[in-house]
Amino acid sequence: MSPEEETEIKRRQRSRNIVLGSVLLFFVALFYAITIVRMGD
Amino acid sequence: MRNAVAVTLPADWRDFFALTKPRVMSLVIFTGLCGLIAAPGSINPVIGFTAVLCIALGAGGAAALNQWWEADLDAGMKRTASRPLPAGRLARGDALAFGIILSALSVIVMGLGVHWLAAGLLAVSIFYYAVIYTIWLKPRTPQNIVIGGGAGAFPPMIGWVAVTGEITLMPVLLFAIIFFWTPPHFWALALFVKSDYAKVGIPMMPVVAGERSTRRQILLYALVLLPVAIAPWLVGGAGAFYGGAALVLSLSFLALTLPVAFRVQTKEDAMLPEKRLFGFSIVYLFALFAALVADRVAAAQGWIQGSIA
Numbered sequence: 001m002s003p004e005e006e007t008e009i010k011r012r013q014r015s016r017n018i019v020l021g022s023v024l025l026f027f028v029a030l031f032y033a034i035t036i037v038r039m040g041d
Numbered sequence: 042m043r044n045a046v047a048v049t050l051p052a053d054w055r056d057f058f059a060l061t062k063p064r065v066m067s068l069v070i071f072t073g074l075c076g077l078i079a080a081p082g083s084i085n086p087v088i089g090f091t092a093v094l095c096i097a098l099g100a101g102g103a104a105a106l107n108q109w110w111e112a113d114l115d116a117g118m119k120r121t122a123s124r125p126l127p128a129g130r131l132a133r134g135d136a137l138a139f140g141i142i143l144s145a146l147s148v149i150v151m152g153l154g155v156h157w158l159a160a161g162l163l164a165v166s167i168f169y170y171a172v173i174y175t176i177w178l179k180p181r182t183p184q185n186i187v188i189g190g191g192a193g194a195f196p197p198m199i200g201w202v203a204v205t206g207e208i209t210l211m212p213v214l215l216f217a218i219i220f221f222w223t224p225p226h227f228w229a230l231a232l233f234v235k236s237d238y239a240k241v242g243i244p245m246m247p248v249v250a251g252e253r254s255t256r257r258q259i260l261l262y263a264l265v266l267l268p269v270a271i272a273p274w275l276v277g278g279a280g281a282f283y284g285g286a287a288l289v290l291s292l293s294f295l296a297l298t299l300p301v302a303f304r305v306q307t308k309e310d311a312m313l314p315e316k317r318l319f320g321f322s323i324v325y326l327f328a329l330f331a332a333l334v335a336d337r338v339a340a341a342q343g344w345i346q347g348s349i350a
Contacts (some may be wrong), residue, residue, distance in 0.1 A: 001094045005050070019054040030094075033087045034154045 051134070056125035057139055059107055061101030063338075066324075069100040069196045072169070075330040076200030076215055077280075079337040084204045088155055092203035095151035095194050099163045102143030103192070106171035109136040117241040141169070150202075159203040166195035180242065183249040192225025197330070211278040214269065218329065221266040225259040225298060232301075233312035233319070252306060258317075260302035267291040270329060278337040279336050280345055286332035294318075294325050 073096040077089055084092070108115065108126055117125035125131040146168045170192035171198030177186040194216040201212035232255065233248050238245045247255045270291045274284030300314040337347045 012053055016051065016054045030087075030091065031154075034091060035323060037085045037087045038154075 052125070052130060052135060056131045057135075057213035059125050060102035060105040060131070060139060061143070063110075066097050066100050067102065069193070070097050070124065071327065072215075072330055073097070073200040074175060075334050076197030076212065078200075078334050079197075079202055079215075080201040080204035080212075081337075081341075082204050089203070091150065091154045092156075092159060092200060095147045095155065095160075095163060096199050098147035098150075099167050100196070101171040102140050102145075102147060103167045105136055105140030105143060107175045109133060109140055110171070110175050112136075112235075114241045114243065118237045121235065129262075144171075153278055155203050156206050158206055158208070159199050162195060162199045162202055162208075163226075166192060166199065169195075181244070182242045183246045185244065186224050186227045186246065187220075190220050193223055194219035201286065210276060211273060214272050214276070214278065215333075217269045217272075218266070220270050220327070221262050222326055224262045225266070225294075226319065227324075228255050228259050229315050229319040230299060232306075233315040246347050254301045255303070260298050263291075263295050265296040267295060273333065279333055280340055282339065282345060283332050283336035286328060286336075290325050290329055290332075294321065297321050 071309050072092060077084065077092060090163055111121075112126040115121035115124050121127065123150055126133060126136055148160050148164045148167070151163050170189070174185070174189050174192055178188050182188070197215040198208075198212040198217070200210060200297060201215065205212075231245055232252065236245070239248045246258065250258075262267055270287045273279040274281065275286060297314070297318045301318050304314065306312070336345075
């Protein structure tokens, strides 16, 4: 594997991790909000 | 037909995003949101947001499953050859897993957070698009667009049911409007876009039944669409504002189908009537649903008279 490929793999893994982490955080916030709203029902 | 190239690099997240067909999703979000707002009763903004999000996630999951199944077909057509799977930027198994996870997540969150009937409808719509349409009927019948239109017709119904929790006449009518709108919308496009569906063995109507028959069927669906579009007003589910808008829009739509229905393509044809019809068909759907929302919101606020069905 060439150094260029190595860098590209690292870059893609990093951006994927950031996106996935953001999505998970978003769902944490959403579930929290849903729970608060539903408790008021 | 060539197979997808082997993937060694980890896929870029943008290719997963592209798998959800974001442009189709924007129409799904719009019609789903319209169904949600037009429905009688109120819904907490957080729950309403969750409902629309789940409709979008479900549509994205179904689109991913569709592309997982059709990767070989897509590779054989110019328009779709650069999609993530046929271009080899994404592994097929990853697309399948992504589609299943999105679909399951959307149904579960809809059920737990919003309403189980809406979740059930969402599950049915995903199954309908990914399995009944994509796998079973699309490669087998020239009526595939009519059947596929059924899948696109679910979002406003799901949005409505997320608020009311029951299937009444109005959400069924919203379903019917998109159902009868889809064939003339798509066939107008199919007439002027040289597609290579025939090359990969998908029986599209203009190829199988011929141009003449397709043109007649466009008119037929536009004729049925007119009473279906004004039906919400006739049954008292929407007010005169919507009724008037639906009548004007549907008559215009019908007027644009007439030249398309009764002409024959010549050599070097610019296909202007077909392009005009296709362009207007998009305006038509947006305007019709916007009119419904405006009518219902105005009635709920007491600005105009109108029964809340």
